[in-house]
Amino acid sequence: MRKLNEVWHAYELADAYLREKHSAARSPAGKAKWALLRHISAQAYFVMLFACLEDRVDQLCAKLIARKRGQKSWRQRRLWDTVDLERTDFMRKVALLADKGEPDYARVKGLYATRCEIAHGDFPPVGSIVLPSLYSEIVRLWKALRP
Amino acid sequence: MPIAIEVPRRLSKREVERAVSDWKRRLEALYAQIEEWAVAEWGEGCVERGTEPQMPEYMLEQAGVPPRTLPILTLHAGPRKVRFVPDCLFTIGANGSVSAFADGRSYSMFDLGSENGQASNWRVTSLRFVHVPFSAEILRKMAAAKQV
Numbered sequence: 001m002r003k004l005n006e007v008w009h010a011y012e013l014a015d016a017y018l019r020e021k022h023s024a025a026r027s028p029a030g031k032a033k034w035a036l037l038r039h040i041s042a043q044a045y046f047v048m049l050f051a052c053l054e055d056r057v058d059q060l061c062a063k064l065i066a067r068k069r070g071q072k073s074w075r076q077r078r079l080w081d082t083v084d085l086e087r088t089d090f091m092r093k094v095a096l097l098a099d100k101g102e103p104d105y106a107r108v109k110g111l112y113a114t115r116c117e118i119a120h121g122d123f124p125p126v127g128s129i130v131l132p133s134l135y136s137e138i139v140r141l142w143k144a145l146r147p
Numbered sequence: 148m149p150i151a152i153e154v155p156r157r158l159s160k161r162e163v164e165r166a167v168s169d170w171k172r173r174l175e176a177l178y179a180q181i182e183e184w185a186v187a188e189w190g191e192g193c194v195e196r197g198t199e200p201q202m203p204e205y206m207l208e209q210a211g212v213p214p215r216t217l218p219i220l221t222l223h224a225g226p227r228k229v230r231f232v233p234d235c236l237f238t239i240g241a242n243g244s245v246s247a248f249a250d251g252r253s254y255s256m257f258d259l260g261s262e263n264g265q266a267s268n269w270r271v272t273s274l275r276f277v278h279v280p281f282s283a284e285i286l287r288k289m290a291a292a293k294q295v
Contacts, residue, residue, distance in 0.1 A: 008277070009274070012272070012273070012274050013274065015190045016253050016273075016274065017256065019234075019246045019248075019253050020248070020253055021244060023230075023247075023248055023253075024234060028200070030201075031202065032202075032203055034234075035234075037201075053262055055262050065197070074204050107152065110151075110152040110153045111152050113153050113154070114152060114153055114239060117154055128204075128235040128236065128237070128238045128239070128244070129239045129240060130238045130239065130241035130253055130255075130257045131240070131242040131243045131257060132257065132270070132272035132278060133239075133240035133257055133270075133278070134152060134157060134239070134240040135151065135277060136277060137152060137240070140216065
């Protein structure tokens with residue numbers, strides 16, 4: 001959680017600078033330049049915030065698997081013995097921590113889709129990211145996911 | 148209904164025009180609320196209205212909708228000034244954002260409501276707080292240049 005807050009703080013400092021510059025620009029070209037930089041900055045920080053959530057999911061899954069593998073009965077632990085976290089894709093890990101039919105799973109999936117668009121180089125020109133809102137959502141999910 | 152967090156689909160020209168009209172209406176409603184709070188605190192004439200060209204956005208461009216002028220508001224709170232300027236309408240994680248500048252400090256505001264006919268739900272973010280509901284108290288703090 002500390003890392004998450006540090007990334008947020010770094011973003012807010014950067015965005016405060018960029019929005020001042022954007023506001024101070026006189027020409028439409030100047031305004032467009034600073035708007036674009038704010039847009040890129042929000043996308044970059046969003047990917048970092050999401051990376052913190054990915055790390056959290058990894059840690060919670062490892063905890064869950066260790067607990068399940070610790071069961072005495074082979075019948076109860078046999079499936080868990082076959083789980084290889086390294087080879088499990090992200091949304092499958094999330095499914096270990098949240099019911100696939102519940103809103104939390106859908107919210108992580110939505111954020112993950114946006115993260116993938118950005119992280120794979122397809123910077124979404126449609127829609128500027130409002131990072132404070134997504135940050136709050138990531139914090140909420142951070143607390144909601146359970147091993 | 149939770150706010151959209153995924154990259155939005157492309158909109159038709161009519162949808163974009165409707166969204167821009169609604170954005171203008173929501174900004175006017177926000178400023179009317181600010182004016183009401185401001186007049187109660189600093190008296191008549193403390194609010195100055197103006198306009199600025201809408202920020203060019205990809206959604207406008209792809210739908211062939213020219214940017215309009217959008218309302219801005221300047222609050223004169225004694226010797227201090229707070230200026231509210233719209234940012235983007237088409238956003239991921241909110242339904243539009245506004246920047247507020249108060250003598251060396253700035254704030255990011257965003258609307259978490261307004262989906263499916265809901266009322267606006269404006270929030271404020273600054274260095275110290277995230278997601279504070281916008282209220283008369285927060286406006287007073289912004290005008291007092293305290294770090295909100």
